[in-house]
Amino acid sequence: MHVSSSLGIPLSVLDLAPVPEGSSPGDALRNSLDLAPRVERLGFERYWVAEHHNMPGIASSAPAVLLAHIASVTSTMRIGSGGVMLPNHSSLVIAEQFGMLEALHPGRVDLGLGRAPGTDQLTARALRRTHVPGRDADDFPDQLVQLFGYFDGQWPANHPYASITATPGLGNRPTIWMLGSSDYGAEVAGYLGLPYSFAHHFMAANTMAAVRTYRDSFRPSAVLDAPYLMLGVSVVCAETDESAQWLAGSGLLSFVRLRSGRPGRFPSPEDAAAHTYSPFEQALLDDRASSQIVGDPATVKAGLAELVERTGANELMITTMVHAHGERVRSYELVAGVTGLEPRVEERAPAVGAH
Numbered sequence: 001m002h003v004s005s006s007l008g009i010p011l012s013v014l015d016l017a018p019v020p021e022g023s024s025p026g027d028a029l030r031n032s033l034d035l036a037p038r039v040e041r042l043g044f045e046r047y048w049v050a051e052h053h054n055m056p057g058i059a060s061s062a063p064a065v066l067l068a069h070i071a072s073v074t075s076t077m078r079i080g081s082g083g084v085m086l087p088n089h090s091s092l093v094i095a096e097q098f099g100m101l102e103a104l105h106p107g108r109v110d111l112g113l114g115r116a117p118g119t120d121q122l123t124a125r126a127l128r129r130t131h132v133p134g135r136d137a138d139d140f141p142d143q144l145v146q147l148f149g150y151f152d153g154q155w156p157a158n159h160p161y162a163s164i165t166a167t168p169g170l171g172n173r174p175t176i177w178m179l180g181s182s183d184y185g186a187e188v189a190g191y192l193g194l195p196y197s198f199a200h201h202f203m204a205a206n207t208m209a210a211v212r213t214y215r216d217s218f219r220p221s222a223v224l225d226a227p228y229l230m231l232g233v234s235v236v237c238a239e240t241d242e243s244a245q246w247l248a249g250s251g252l253l254s255f256v257r258l259r260s261g262r263p264g265r266f267p268s269p270e271d272a273a274a275h276t277y278s279p280f281e282q283a284l285l286d287d288r289a290s291s292q293i294v295g296d297p298a299t300v301k302a303g304l305a306e307l308v309e310r311t312g313a314n315e316l317m318i319t320t321m322v323h324a325h326g327e328r329v330r331s332y333e334l335v336a337g338v339t340g341l342e343p344r345v346e347e348r349a350p351a352v353g354a355h
Helices: 025-042 063-072 091-104 121-127 140-152 183-192 204-217 241-259 269-274 279-290 297-311 325-338
Strands: 011-015 046-049 078-085 109-114 175-180 196-198 229-237 293-295 315-319
Touching: 011 025, 011 325, 025 046, 025 063, 025 325, 046 063, 046 109, 063 078, 063 091, 078 091, 078 175, 091 109, 091 140, 140 183, 175 183, 183 196, 183 204, 196 204, 204 229, 204 297, 229 241, 229 297, 229 325, 241 269, 241 279, 241 293, 241 297, 241 325, 293 297, 297 315, 297 325
Parallel strands: 011 046, 011 315, 046 078, 078 109, 109 175, 175 196, 196 229, 229 293, 229 315
Antiparallel strands: none
């Protein structure tokens, strides 16, 4: 574990690869490849990307592919999925993909698993070769059994897939996390003794209930002796409170458009300031804004400290959604500075070659 911040815990990064208006998905992905080594040098613990589909403003639809590129431009920071939406995939495919990442970058890979589709129901159906109404969520425990079997070679008696070898998954198990925005993921994480990442950044009303469920249901495992809780938190930091609020307007308008069924590319702060919100949209905006931490460095540090104090989180994963890539980089720089992250000594990533 890397050196903690002045908050007493590590800080990490969640990158949704936002696609700003006026740019392309390729630009967004290249921005991710620019951001990752920067936050590694700043001292952030891990760098996760999230699976989303049918969202024109988010380019991170294939986490394993993007993570392979992120790994190639970093050397010590952990990389991972926040998360892979397991019902969208065969467990065998995920074991092969993330086993390959772990084999190439041993000890650096996290596999965060989610139960939601990460998209609308029509797109979720399009992602899957077969669809049985009402069965997708119910299959999640079976998918976990399969995934663990492929990684570890341990199967329930007479399991039909026990003879399958996932190469290079077998013997190359990454660190597995459960993700969630409700009690379900918290309970599964606790029961299995896995680290748990809660989506406070978009489901803040459920945070404390999920935290309690995770801790109450936790059983020590070969992975963890005690619960390990990470919270995703939305942060926009700038030199002044006013500047930060201005920049954060883009994310609020993007959220309102998404919840209103009108997803698009990530808007500019000028478009956000010019938008006239309906009463319905204003209610969405007010709820979303209440869970964000936005302001100058002192304001942000106070907000992060309060969240840690209230939840007892072991780690915070910061996601920053602003229109300009340079402003996003600057926000992470300011957060690192005000929380006292210890910069990493720059290291070259080892070459991946034949042995």
